[in-house]
Amino acid sequence: MNENNRLIEAFKQTNYQVAGNGIRDIQVLKEALRNYEGHQESDIYGKGKIIEDFQKKMAEYLGKEDAVFFPSGTMAQQIALRIWCDHEGVSKVAYHPLCHLEIHEEEGLKELHHIEPVLLADKSRLIQFEDVVNMGEGVACLLLELPQREIGGQLPDYQMLEAISAYCHEKGIKLHLDGARLFEILPYYKKSAAEICELFDSVYVSFYKGIGGIAGAILAGDKGFTKESKVWKRRYGGDLISLYPYIISADYYFNKRINKMKMYHEEAKELAGLFNQCHGISTKPVEPVSNMFHVYINSPKEKMESILIDIYEKTGIGLTGYLREIEAEACFYEVSIGDQFGNIPKEGLIKVFQMLDESMKKIKE
Amino acid sequence: MNENNRLIEAFKQTNYQVAGNGIRDIQVLKEALRNYEGHQESDIYGKGKIIEDFQKKMAEYLGKEDAVFFPSGTMAQQIALRIWCDHEGVSKVAYHPLCHLEIHEEEGLKELHHIEPVLLADKSRLIQFEDVVNMGEGVACLLLELPQREIGGQLPDYQMLEAISAYCHEKGIKLHLDGARLFEILPYYKKSAAEICELFDSVYVSFYKGIGGIAGAILAGDKGFTKESKVWKRRYGGDLISLYPYIISADYYFNKRINKMKMYHEEAKELAGLFNQCHGISTKPVEPVSNMFHVYINSPKEKMESILIDIYEKTGIGLTGYLREIEAEACFYEVSIGDQFGNIPKEGLIKVFQMLDESMKKIKE
Known part of the structure; x- marks a missing residue:
């Protein structure tokens, strides 16, 4: 050995x-299922009470118009960036050099969408306001990960975040939140999820980090955005006939751990x-x-x-x-x-x- | 109403x-989980006993070198066609006009891979040997769906199948099996799955049609093919941290219904x-x-x-x-x-x- x-x-x-x-064993799933006696029907290809209720709940929690449940954040975030690129008619986004899309997804964004990222800051530090101002023209969307996981989970000051958001809004650059660990930073910022998400055009959150669910993600934004994201979810093969094993556990562990x-x-x-x-x-x-x-x-x-x-x-x-x-x-x-x-x-x-x-x-x- | x-x-x-x-309700999942007492560990990003055992079992059943569990057939099949196109350095495949990829996937193959399909036969009938011979040059892969679901689940004669396979093999055209309902046709052909799959370079099977599982698919082929498919699975966001809810139920209902x-x-x-x-x-x-x-x-x-x-x-x-x-x-x-x-x-x-x-x-x- x-x-x-x-x-x-x-x-x-x-x-x-x-x-x-x-x-991470099957008892995690069994515990979540214990509350579901009787014959609650499966979601079917993105429709049905079990998925729609949870999407509505998360849209409200995140303060967004609408939300879509995805099997993974990888899928959800590539789709978000593609949608914003299509809106602007460009193929350029900006994010941190240690962004999940850059180091953990086998170049999915480039191979599937031919979107080229501008890497802001360097690997050792957070993206600052100056990095954003100097990132050049033609960027459809800036992705910020809060907290920046690969450097230990660091966060910018909230004022910095507000300044970046205001700048992007003014310049017509979409701002996307990689909120894989959004729930986990709310106590530090002393803000609600909705207050933070208000600074962003689109938001992804995960249910198997601090929440401790099995897998799955929510992508939230306005209704036009989520409608487009569902078309892409189908294209990716993410519009499964049944996502309920993940939805049930996401909901159960969200309720158990969010506080x-x-x-x-x-x-x-x-x-x-x-x-x-x-x-x-x-x-x-x-x-x-x-x-x-x-x-x-x-x-x-x-x-x-x-x-x-x-x-x-x-x-x-x-x-x-x-x-x-x-x-x-x-x-x-x-x-x-x-x-x-x-x-x-x-x-x-x-x-x-x-x-x-x-x-x-x-x-x- | x-x-x-x-x-x-x-x-x-x-x-x-x-x-x-x-x-299709949550009891389907609960029944499958009943056999799993104790603390069987989750698969983690495609690794671990629970996923590897099932992949090995299905590779053997299908008579292929290797097999990979996917969340969906949509994802698995687009990836199979992309791999074969990359091998040939072309962007053309052939399939039936009522192929799943053509009518149920929001143009995923075209939007994500820019692969153009040649549509063989017409909507009312099966693909025949003559259609294959006349399909023109530059096709990397022919996809056959057995049975052809959208026309009621029809099948070619087995001799026709063998002739198409031999022709493709001779011409260097890869043959992919959309076996969403492969298990269901074995009694008619009086063949094992492995015998049928031997005619194909790559095979997809589903676990929520006749098998009645929750969701999920297997993609099988030689080891070079499956290795590439895992890279694409990660790119798609299909390499979930845990796929076990689908794997456990696929295995359970496969055992329950295959005979x-x-x-x-x-x-x-x-x-x-x-x-x-x-x-x-x-x-x-x-x-x-x-x-x-x-x-x-x-x-x-x-x-x-x-x-x-x-x-x-x-x-x-x-x-x-x-x-x-x-x-x-x-x-x-x-x-x-x-x-x-x-x-x-x-x-x-x-x-x-x-x-x-x-x-x-x-x-x-």
Whole structure:
């Protein structure tokens, strides 16, 4: 077994895990279905009570005219950008170099739509107002991801967001929100989802990040936009005869967790604080603005895996199931707080960080 | 309430329905999940035991090197045609004018891939060997749908199929099988799925037609083909973090119904025989070659709806929930036999067809 497998196996053996809502297994679906007795009918190709009710609920929550349930955010966001490009008659959008569309979708936007992105900012920082002003002509749509996941989940000041929105509105540039983790940032901004979404022409949200559902996404905007998006959903093969397994679980876990986002944020700040007290470890951001952050460790990956496995075995508490190498001498991983953090015995957590700090000190020596 | 709604409402009130496997409701999912106790882990972005086991099982069943689970056939088939076009460096495929890609996908193949189809045969008949020979140069892939659903589920002779396959193989034209209803035709051809699939380079099968699952499809072929298809699946946003609700139900209902296809076929022939004995009603094909056929009725749609509602109310047996107008004086609908046919009391069924025949005679007078 290689080191990677050893770490994930040791992690799975722990009694408590610091992050997440638990194992992604079929019990997640069974729990959501428990509330649905009787013979509630399936949605059929985008129609029917089960899908229409949820779309209406999410449109209201996001303060948009209409909303469409999609099997995935990948599908929903490519479609959003295509629609805005078609409206402007151009094939250019702008987003961050670590945007999901740029690094996780096998060039889908380019291969399927021949849309070329302008990459704003650089990989290490957020898009700023100046980046937007200087992005050049001919951009149909700017996509902003809140929070910017690949740099630890960072957020611009709300005033910056308002300024970007006003500028785009003035220039006729559509503004699209990659809100994969929108629910998770509401406590930090102290805004409602609708208040934030009002700054954007179209919005995507996900139900398997902080919400902890199975899969699925909502794309919201005005009625003309959502109507077009349904045509594209059919073209993509996303207009499934039945999406209800995802819709039921999205709705169930939305109701279960939407009011826990403030708690997750507080717990993320607490946990990040513990990491930042350890030698050779820091978090990005230093103070989380959502339920997520990245942990940066000044230690070679293999050495750190052995240290973690030892801690897991001695405390029964797991921090992460993987580490990713940055350079030969450092590694990092991502944390997203969910229901599991609250279950950890405090004395156990203190012990974990004592052991971690001591091990890191030994590496330095 | 308009006539359409009256018919579907009356149909839903019946105790027995002649076609299908029952209402598409959440109990379909709950039944499939009942076998899965414990903590079986989700598939994660196309990996994991739950998806890999099913893909392997279906690859073996179809006699192909490899298989990939897709959320939909729309997605799977566009991708298959794109891959074959890329291999040949052309943008032309051939299929029937009533092919799913031509009439049910909002021009997805053209809008997403700029692939132009050559339409073979005409809307009223099957593609013949001569159509293939005369289709012209530059076609990367020929798609054959077995059975051809939109003309009642018709099939070419097996010898014709072999001749088309041999011709395409010789000419270097890829042959793709739209096997949405492949399982359903095995009893007629008296062939295994693998024997039929051997004639094709790539194959798609569906799990919510005769199998009666929730949604989902398998695309099978050689390993180079399936590897490419996974890249496109990611591009489409079809590589969901979890597809297990569809996989579990596909597997469960495949096991439950795959051996019932011969029975469904026999029952379809019996039912078609009953229709063909009625005045002014005929089926296409006259003798079904699968579990499906179309019912053609020489009566205006509205009049026929009233007749059917009367029959449903008096017998408690429902034939169909909809009728589609052909011309002012005729209408038709589609029948697919499933588990429900066997539950109907024989004397009730006889009564239904007596009433139907008498009503049709009165229309004539």
